[in-house]
Amino acid sequence: MITKIILLCMAGFLASFVDSIAGGGGLISMPAFMLAGLPPHMVLGTNKFSATAGSFTSSLQFIKSGKANFKLLKYLIPFTFIGSILGVKAVLHIDQKFLNTLVLILIMFIGIYTLFSKSLGLEDKFQGLTKKNVILGVILALFLGFYDGFFGPGTGSFLVFGFISIFGFNFVASSANARILNFVSNITALILFALSGKINYMIGLPVAISMIIGAKMGTIVALNKGSKLIKPIFVTMSLAVALKMLTGLFKYL
Template identity: 55%
Template sequence: MSIEYIVALCGIGFAAAFIDSIAGGGGIISLPGLLVLGVPPAFALGTNKFAASCASFTSSLTFIKYRVYDGDLLKYLVFGTLLGAILGVKTVLLLDSSQLRIIIIILMMFVAIYTLFVKNIGNENKFEGVNKKTIAIGLIISIILGFYDGFFGPGTGSFYIFLFLTLLNYDFKISAGNGKILNFVSNITSLIMFALHGKILYSIAIPMALAMILGARLGTKLAIKNGARLIRPILISVTLLYAVKMIFDITNH
């Protein structure tokens, strides 16, 4: 590998982790970047998951350090995410994930439009507290998105933020913290599966992971400091870009 190749990968990783730590969606940069630079698809998925897991771990620790998450609820939801991710990874070996593309495009467009036009969403934390209702809603969110991340993946972090905003009435910062911690759980589950199948190029993954750790630290601190003012526009932009990318992929398949 040339120095230029490593520098390019690190730049891609930094930008991806920076965006992902704020509003999810970093995969729109990192995975295509690996493919453009010639990494075979299966190894690109595994390598990207290794680097992304390191970044999401760093981002999660920062949210935890500054107490920008709801541990009382997450202690239940972690198990839902883990179960969903395991089922998702097992299912992807049996089914064609491309069948989900149209549904995901529609959902992403809805997320972007809803977030754009509902101005008061996520400005205040109106979560009603941990009870049977919120645990049930949270478990449904965590199992479904854990499954989705293991099965397909694009936009998982953005979906977490949106559903925590709309269904549980958290503000943008707590939604981002909760989502990032749960996203790390599903990431590490998928990573273990890729590692067991030997689909990680560590010579690429390690330097890229180091750059992504730096991007995640910076992005998370900015998200905690600026809240809705920063997270809202990036969430809208990321979901729209993902939808456009997926439409492009379908039309050029």
């Protein structure tokens, strides 16, 4: 049991380190919890418990750095909250394989498009809030809040890409705002999973501590190294999530 928890903590540290930089940490932590032998819904709940600790830590770091745009986030946070509630309600009753194909296509597109777009996210092209980009941001927040509550892997990558595409942020600013929305959807889903008794606290607590450390270190690296470091990690994690989902899809064929 101790060896299992140590390995989970190592995976949790790496997952939150990567996730705080570019998203995609669920690709590491979710399979680790599965290998530990937890039932599927318990995996989702326990992972959400630990990941919330990491996303809270990185959110605080990004807020202190001044990279978070609360003039924008005040419009998006309520819809992320609503979406996450709906997502958790759905996942407790629906087979999540139905989302796999759509998400697979989208995240492969994001990874490949970012790889071949030399300037994407390297410069901050944000020119202020408009009615159009706020509405698009609200739609993004609602759908990704739902997706994070329902399933989760790739949410951070979708959010980062969304902030770059809709608002023209660079990777650092996009990561900062994405982490805060990710924390909102995480804490909302966490409360609902806890009320449903789907969290293993004996495993989740030590992994949460390791994720706090990983998130703190990852955020420092992101702020110091900037967009040129975040972009290759973002592309790698996006394509890795897509590959993981593709191999999972073959099981249903």
